[in-house]
Each structure stands twice: as structure tokens, then as C-alpha cells.
Amino acid sequence: MELSLQGKNALVGGASAGIGRAVAQELALLGANVILLARTESALQSAVAALPAVAGQTHRYCVADYSDTAALRTQVEALLQDVGAIHILVNNTGGPPGGPIAAAESAAFLQAYNNHLLCNHLLAQLLLPGMQAAAYGRIINIISTSVKEPLDGLGVSNTTRWAVAAWAKTLANEVGRFGVTVNNVLPGYTETARLQEIIAKRAAGAGQSEAEIAESFKQHVPLRRFARPEEVAAAAAFLASPAAAYINGINLPVDGGRTKSL
Numbered sequence: 001m002e003l004s005l006q007g008k009n010a011l012v013g014g015a016s017a018g019i020g021r022a023v024a025q026e027l028a029l030l031g032a033n034v035i036l037l038a039r040t041e042s043a044l045q046s047a048v049a050a051l052p053a054v055a056g057q058t059h060r061y062c063v064a065d066y067s068d069t070a071a072l073r074t075q076v077e078a079l080l081q082d083v084g085a086i087h088i089l090v091n092n093t094g095g096p097p098g099g100p101i102a103a104a105e106s107a108a109f110l111q112a113y114n115n116h117l118l119c120n121h122l123l124a125q126l127l128l129p130g131m132q133a134a135a136y137g138r139i140i141n142i143i144s145t146s147v148k149e150p151l152d153g154l155g156v157s158n159t160t161r162w163a164v165a166a167w168a169k170t171l172a173n174e175v176g177r178f179g180v181t182v183n184n185v186l187p188g189y190t191e192t193a194r195l196q197e198i199i200a201k202r203a204a205g206a207g208q209s210e211a212e213i214a215e216s217f218k219q220h221v222p223l224r225r226f227a228r229p230e231e232v233a234a235a236a237a238f239l240a241s242p243a244a245a246y247i248n249g250i251n252l253p254v255d256g257g258r259t260k261s262l
């Protein structure tokens, strides 16, 4: 099985922490040159410093905010001038705030749509020419199992993820012929700051302890535990590899079996 990413450049969003950081790590372990993107420079610096360079790769970071698409465009255009083609794009950023959908403000939908769908689209448009020229492209979107079963208390997120999944499937149909695949990884409960925030909010609302809420979440998972970020990242790294060349347009849950649908 060909897993090596030697000679490939990868751009990973939301890579200063959580799942994105773990994806950057796994891609580096497979030999890719990785560019980590997020807002916090100090966190990016330590994430880059911790990346392995098993095949003499060069890693770097880009400080950018998905809320500012014009600046993001300029920064990624500059990156492309510098590195040439980027073969692997991992679309990932912080999740939208939780809460019941009936109480959600329009602004929250617009923000989530911008940071998730529109940024994914912008980055894909910028990177696709290089992927096509190299006849190797992997676009991997980290979204959520909510594309299969909407999750309670995450109304804005549920709605936005479906848009991303529909966008990804449509793009997969268009660009497959150029050697570019587009797939979604759907994390279940994964031990990151995002999950901690959701548990804390749920605990405050229910008048229960965070430990009780965490335990109740685990009861929905056949494996009875949360994922480690690297377990989600391993799926993304496999999809990025040559071995996954014929996997296109899928939603891959990495959720310990929590999703009930087939």
C-alpha cells in the first residue's frame, strides 16, 4: 500500500490545535511538507516545531483568519507563489457556536457559512490549478457526523455541515477526472477544546457536572470512549495518500460507531 507523501505539499486549516494539528502531524509523518494555518501565531510556532521531518521536509505556518476571506485569499496566493503547487488541502476550522436552532441569530448562520463553506470553496479554487497540473489532488473536509444525523443543540453547525457536504460531493463529481479526490471526514466526540466547550455548556444548562455529561455522551458510543485527535487524523491522512486514489465523494465517520444510520 502506497502511503508516502514525500514531495507533496499540504495546507491544513485550524492546525494550531485539536484535530487540525493532529492531521498536520500525521501528514508530516507520511513525508509531506505541511503548511499550518490558524489565527494564533504562538500556537502555530509550537505546532510547527513539533512536526516530524522524517524525509527532510520543510514545514511552515500561515497566520490567517477565515472570517476575513479577502486577506485569506491574498495570503494563500502568496503561499502558492512561494511553494508552487499544494497537493493536499485539509479544510478545517473551529466549529460554530452551539445552541438550539430556534434561538440562533442570522449572523451566526452567515458567519458559519463564511468560515466553513465559503473558505473551503475559496481555498479549493486557489489550489485546484496546481493539483490538476500535478495530476494529484486531495481535498479533505473535516466536518461532522451531523451530515448523517443532525446533533441536538448544534443547529447552526448541523445546517452548515450539510451545505459543506453537498458542496464537496458536487466538487468530487467535477474534479475526479483530473486525479483530484474530494472527501469528508466526520469526527464523532473527539478529545479537543471544542468538545470540552460543548460539554461545559451542556453541563451548565443541565445543572450537572461536566464528568456526568461526558459519561452520558460516551454511553452513545459503542466503543464507550471519546476519540483521540490522532485517530481522526489517521483517517484524513489515509485519504490524502496515493493508496486512497479511488475513494472519492464519501463521508467517512470516525465516531466509534455512534452514528446509527448505515
Ligand SMILES: NC(=O)c1ccc[n+]([C@@H]2O[C@H](COP(=O)([O-])OP(=O)(O)OC[C@H]3O[C@@H](n4cnc5c(N)ncnc54)[C@H](OP(=O)(O)O)[C@@H]3O)[C@@H](O)[C@H]2O)c1
Pocket: 013, 014, 015, 016, 017, 018, 019, 020, 021, 037, 038, 039, 040, 041, 043, 064, 065, 066, 067, 092, 093, 094, 095, 096, 115, 142, 143, 144, 145, 186, 187, 188, 189, 190, 191, 192, 193, 194, 195
Ligand atoms: N472535537 C469534536 O468532538 C468534534 C466533533 C465533530 C466535529 N468537530 C469539528 O471538527 C472541526 C475541528 O474541531 P476541533 O475539535 O479540532 O476544534 P478546536 O480544538 O477548537 O480547534 C480549532 C482550530 O481551528 C482554528 N480556528 C478557529 N477559528 C478560526 C478562524 N476563524 N480562522 C482560522 N483558524 C481558526 C483554531 O486555532 P486559532 O484559535 O489559533 O485560530 C484551532 O487550530 C470543527 O469544525 C469541529 O466542529 C469536532
